[in-house]
Amino acid sequence: MALTPDEVRHIARLARLGLTDEDVAKFSGQLSSILDYFEALRHVDTEGVPPTAYAFDLRNVMRDDEPTPSSAPEDVLANAPAREGEYFRVRAILEE
Amino acid sequence: MADDLYRLTMHDAAALLRQKQVSSVELTRAAFERIRSVEPAVHAFITQTEELAMSQAAAADATLAAGHGTPLTGIPAAIKDVISTKGVRTTAGSKILAPFVPVYDANVITLLKEAGFVMVGKTNQDEFAMGSSGENSAYGATHNPWALDRVPGGSSSGSAATVASGMAYWSLGTDTGGSVRQPASLCGVVGLKPTYGRVSRFGLIAFGSSLDQIGPFARSVRDVATVFQTIAGPDQRDSTSAPVDVPDFGAQMGDSVRGLRVGIPSEYFVDGMDPTVRDAVEGAIMRLEDMGAEIDSEVSLPSTGHAVSVYYIIAPSEASANLARFDGVKYGYSYQDGESMWENMERTRQHGFGEEVKRRIMIGTYALSAGYYDAYYLKAQQVRTLIRREFDAAFKDHDVLVAPVSPTPAFKLGEKTDDPLQMYLNDVCTIPVSIAGLPAISVPCGFATAPDGTRLPIGLQIIARPFDEATLFRAAHAYEQATDWHREFPPL
Numbered sequence: 001m002a003l004t005p006d007e008v009r010h011i012a013r014l015a016r017l018g019l020t021d022e023d024v025a026k027f028s029g030q031l032s033s034i035l036d037y038f039e040a041l042r043h044v045d046t047e048g049v050p051p052t053a054y055a056f057d058l059r060n061v062m063r064d065d066e067p068t069p070s071s072a073p074e075d076v077l078a079n080a081p082a083r084e085g086e087y088f089r090v091r092a093i094l095e096e
Numbered sequence: 097m098a099d100d101l102y103r104l105t106m107h108d109a110a111a112l113l114r115q116k117q118v119s120s121v122e123l124t125r126a127a128f129e130r131i132r133s134v135e136p137a138v139h140a141f142i143t144q145t146e147e148l149a150m151s152q153a154a155a156a157d158a159t160l161a162a163g164h165g166t167p168l169t170g171i172p173a174a175i176k177d178v179i180s181t182k183g184v185r186t187t188a189g190s191k192i193l194a195p196f197v198p199v200y201d202a203n204v205i206t207l208l209k210e211a212g213f214v215m216v217g218k219t220n221q222d223e224f225a226m227g228s229s230g231e232n233s234a235y236g237a238t239h240n241p242w243a244l245d246r247v248p249g250g251s252s253s254g255s256a257a258t259v260a261s262g263m264a265y266w267s268l269g270t271d272t273g274g275s276v277r278q279p280a281s282l283c284g285v286v287g288l289k290p291t292y293g294r295v296s297r298f299g300l301i302a303f304g305s306s307l308d309q310i311g312p313f314a315r316s317v318r319d320v321a322t323v324f325q326t327i328a329g330p331d332q333r334d335s336t337s338a339p340v341d342v343p344d345f346g347a348q349m350g351d352s353v354r355g356l357r358v359g360i361p362s363e364y365f366v367d368g369m370d371p372t373v374r375d376a377v378e379g380a381i382m383r384l385e386d387m388g389a390e391i392d393s394e395v396s397l398p399s400t401g402h403a404v405s406v407y408y409i410i411a412p413s414e415a416s417a418n419l420a421r422f423d424g425v426k427y428g429y430s431y432q433d434g435e436s437m438w439e440n441m442e443r444t445r446q447h448g449f450g451e452e453v454k455r456r457i458m459i460g461t462y463a464l465s466a467g468y469y470d471a472y473y474l475k476a477q478q479v480r481t482l483i484r485r486e487f488d489a490a491f492k493d494h495d496v497l498v499a500p501v502s503p504t505p506a507f508k509l510g511e512k513t514d515d516p517l518q519m520y521l522n523d524v525c526t527i528p529v530s531i532a533g534l535p536a537i538s539v540p541c542g543f544a545t546a547p548d549g550t551r552l553p554i555g556l557q558i559i560a561r562p563f564d565e566a567t568l569f570r571a572a573h574a575y576e577q578a579t580d581w582h583r584e585f586p587p588l
Contacts, residue, residue, distance in 0.1 A: 002529070003462075010464065011333075011458050011461050011462050012458065012464060014461050015416060015420075015445075015457050015458065015461040016420075016423070016438070016441050016442050017442060017445050017446065017449070017454060017457055017458070018443050018445060018446030018447075020446075023454070027454075027455065027458055030455065030503060030516055030517075031455070031458060031462070032461065033517055034459060034464075034516065034517055034520075036410065037135065037404075037405060037408075037517055038406050038408070038409060038472065039183070040401075040402065040405060041405050041406070041409075041469070041472075041476065041479060042475070044399070044402060044450075044475075044478075044479050044482070046475060046478035046479060047481070049227065049475055049478045049479075049481050049482060050478070050481055051477030051478050051481065052476060052477050052478075052480040052482070052484060053307070054292070054306050054533075055292045055293075055478035055531070055532055055533025055534075056293060056338065056533055056562065060182045060335075061332075061335045061339060063332055066207045069198070071200075075200075076199075077542040078197070078198055078199050079195070079197065079426065079427035079428065080425075080426065080427065080462065081197075081424060081425070081427070081428070081429075081430030082430065082432065082501065083434070089263055089419060089565075090425055090437055090438040091235050091434070091436055091440055092206060092437065093437050094438075
């Protein structure tokens, strides 16, 4: 299963991951051999086998609905790379 | 005596504290003397917290003087840097979290503070716990205390190395596919991966949420059990922490293994396994038989060979979702000079993440993407079910399973960094256990000798039923007490 450089760029874009051209070249080789290794799974008979998301059957864990203090705004913003008042500051999301 | 304080087990150090032969301040000072002496060669820490440690030690001495305290009170310990510590920088081994200072403690840290522990620092690790050698840290590789030109294993590289070299009495690591057991094996210390759900993940920076567990390292099984007793239990803030009672995990420690039904899964003795590892593990199995255990060498777990594929689909898929939070907006490194919000985000992640993390985000994103989900992610989850069922069947008539931890002893730094797939195959004996959520422990069981004459530790893996850590400790403690491997110290 060979991944083309364009496919690598497409996946990187889905993941919002900037890659250099060297990264793209390296990853298309490496990811292709990793996907080749995964090929053996195709031959496992899983007809009617349910998927496992967690190792144990956990049901919803409920607690009493009692209000407790939430994080203070200063704590939430303490690590902000850029802020304005009580907001995280980012570049404009909607362009004209 | 003072020169050798760093060689004691946690229990022996705690006994000296209680007999007032030494104070926590003295123990902690001795730990930092040891750190100053060997850390330049080992590089096990990302952040040292000497000032905090000395104040925690003074508080512990006051607690002990008042006749209070727990077995952990006043004992210096090290914490993997993927576990959040309020007010102490927490990087997860990544450049993207270089400036990050948590505003709350992980649940395990809250419990350990209540127990009066002393934190000497945050340990080095593969970035976001992704790696088997410690070489994927953005802060430089950790060196194996037994052989400084070799890897300590990973991803909890620094946590294993601090304990092996006497810079801390115990440490916490995390294990997603073997990241406690494998470095414990390669560094010659004891390391536990608890049952999935046993220890709260609240405040643990997430990698593979259906697999991650926090687990302790120490220089004896008893010490590991004591730390585990302190950190185990349900937590409202982690909805995957199991709502099951916490027993006295040490209750069976000291019991013999007479009559214990031990299964040996043949698939774990893989092609390409180092013959010295095979000899050491087979020697340990014979030892257990001599001690009265019932050995069954006919156990088969036929899907074992697919576990590495299953893991390297599921864990990166979960990671690609978990790591989406690192966008340069809320915390951490942030690229600010782009033309647009999207460019800033892509550059933040390009410069902030290391190569292995990018590789896994790419694998995970691909496996979850439209058109490939059924072939990869869903298929892997179905084979995960088969692997679980095979373990369930094996545990119908066995109390524990025994296997190698790593197919080879510690390899040279740089030896496998160019071949990610080869690196992934290191985890072949630990991954299936993680996929099934089972508890397992690595205990020292021998040494290999490198061509240059260096001795390289080998670990024995013991695997138990879900939530049956007590039986793990029984078997591991009995084996440990019958052998001298755990008494060995690296020539640093």
